[in-house]
Amino acid sequence: MRGAMRRARPGSPASRCGARGPRCAGRYYHGRFFSRARPVTIRAITLDLDDTLWPIWPTIARAEEKLHEWLAERAPHTAARFPVPALRALRESIQDARPDIAHDYSAQRRITLERALEASGEEVALAEPAMELFTRYRNTVDFYPGVPEALARLAARFPVAALTNGTADLNCIGIGEHFVFQIGAREHGSAKPDASIFLSACRRLGLAPAQVLHVGDDPQLDVLGAHRAGMRSAWINRGDARWPEAGVRPDFIFRDLVELADRLEREFPC
Numbered sequence: 519m520r521g522a523m524r525r526a527r528p529g530s531p532a533s534r535c536g537a538r539g540p541r542c543a544g545r546y547y548h549g550r551f552f553s554r555a556r557p558v559t560i561r562a563i564t565l566d567l568d569d570t571l572w573p574i575w576p577t578i579a580r581a582e583e584k585l586h587e588w589l590a591e592r593a594p595h596t597a598a599r600f601p602v603p604a605l606r607a608l609r610e611s612i613q614d615a616r617p618d619i620a621h622d623y624s625a626q627r628r629i630t631l632e633r634a635l636e637a638s639g640e641e642v643a644l645a646e647p648a649m650e651l652f653t654r655y656r657n658t659v660d661f662y663p664g665v666p667e668a669l670a671r672l673a674a675r676f677p678v679a680a681l682t683n684g685t686a687d688l689n690c691i692g693i694g695e696h697f698v699f700q701i702g703a704r705e706h707g708s709a710k711p712d713a714s715i716f717l718s719a720c721r722r723l724g725l726a727p728a729q730v731l732h733v734g735d736d737p738q739l740d741v742l743g744a745h746r747a748g749m750r751s752a753w754i755n756r757g758d759a760r761w762p763e764a765g766v767r768p769d770f771i772f773r774d775l776v777e778l779a780d781r782l783e784r785e786f787p788c
Contacts (some may be wrong), residue, residue, distance in 0.1 A: 559728070559729055560676070560729065560731045560750065560782075561676070561677075561725055561729040561730070562676055562677040562678070562679065562723045562725055562729065562730045562731070563672060563676045563677070563678045563679070563730070563731050563732075563733060564678075564679045564680070564681040564716070564730055564731070564732045564733070564744075564749075565669075565672075565678055565679070565680055565681065565697075565732075565734070566680075566681060566682060566710075566732075566733065566734030566736070566739075566740050567680055567682040567684060567686045567688075568682065568683075568684045568686065569735045569736070570733065570734050570735045570740075571659075571661060571662065571665050571669070572659040572660055572661050572662060572665070573660070573662070577655075577656060577658070577659050577660070578656065580655055580658070581655035581656045581658075582602050582652075583602065584651060584652070584655045585648060585651060585652045585655075586601065586602050586605070588648060588651050589648065592644060592647075593635060593640040593641070593644050593648075595638040595639060595640055596634050596635050596637075596638040596640050598638075599634070599637065599638045600634045600638070605630060605634060608630050609626055609627060609630040612626050612629050612630055613626050616629075621683070621704060621706075621707065621708055621709040622703070622704045623683075623684065623685050623704070624649070624653075624685050624704060625704070627649065627652065628645055628649055631644075631645040631648050631649065632645045653685070653687075654690075656685065656686070657686060657687050657690040657691050659686070659691055662756070662775070663774075663776075664774065664776040665774075665775050665776075666693065667776075668774075668775040668776045668778070668779040669693060669696050669775065670696060671779040671782075671783065672696075672775075672778070672779050672782065673695075673697070675782060675783070676782075677698045677723060678696055678697050678698065679697060679699050679701065679722070680697050680699070680700035680701070681701050681710070681716065681719050681734075682700070682701075682703070683702070683703040683709040683710050683739065684702070684703075685702065688700055698723075699722060701715060701719050701722070703715065706718060709739075710736075710739040710740065710743045711738055711739050711740075711742050711743030711746065712743065713743065713746040715743075716732065716743055716744055716746075716747035716749055717747050720747070727747050727748035727749045728748055728749065728750065730749050730750065731750045731751070731752055731769075731770075732744035732749050732750070732751050732752070733751075733752045733754060733775075733778060734751075734752075734753070735753070735754045735755075735756070737763050737768075738763070740753070741763070741766065741767075741768045742763060742766055745766050750769045750770075751768045751770070752768060752769065752770040752771070752772055752778060753768035753770070753771045753772070754772055754774060754775065754778075755771050755772070755773065756773060756774055758773075
């Protein structure tokens with residue numbers, strides 16, 4: 519496994535995060551960033567993962583195909599009765615019927631596999647190794663161009679935390695070293711755009727929401743959610759789309775993570 523998530527020493531200034539601002543050569547300092555003539559103090563970044571660092575649907579589609587191939591060998595009746603579209607439809611029906619696990623994609627998929635295996639007369643215990651295989655391929659991602667380098671540049675200047683509704687494992691993917699922590703909807707108990715998950719990240723950083731910049735691709739889940747929590751937001755708009763939300767706008771708009779890193783490096787040169 520490449521790159522374990524970095525951890526600060528207990529009791530050190532880095533572990534408290536509240537004393538941390540942008541970092542150059544291991545030292546942190548306060549900086550100001552300007553948007554629409556408003557001075558903005560940014561001392562940390564929270565970062566969405568799926569569709570911000572890599573496209574998620576090609577990743578999921580590949581994992582589903584690998585899962586189907588695995589089932590065809592070990593649970594052929596299940597594979598025949600539940601090809602990929604049917605298994606996906608079953609998961610969606612479980613999601614609709616179980617609002618209590620709407621934030622937990624792993625639980626939804628595990629229940630889906632258990633029900634499919636049971637309905638096909640095969641061993642329900644196969645759901646566990648099936649989940650392990652799916653998870654392995656779910657964490658085999660293809661980064662958008664320039665993302666690993668841009669992420670390293672951002673982490674050299676700011677504490678960066680991952681904030682995701684998905685189930686990505688940063689250490690398995692190999693980028694954990696760039697993050698001070700990760701908060702997922704499954705662990706937190708609710709998903710973006712609920713303000714509580716953003717505020718939880720701010721508390722762990724030891725910073726006021728207005729000092730934290732959230733970066734993501736989704737206007738509602740990322741930008742609207744960050745706005746509700748009182749955070750600054752940057753919208754990653756790769757497709758040159760029009761802003762869809764009335765009344766709320768992102769503080770910043772960037773084509774990709776490279777453009778964001780370029781801008782921050784100009785504001786905070788080392």
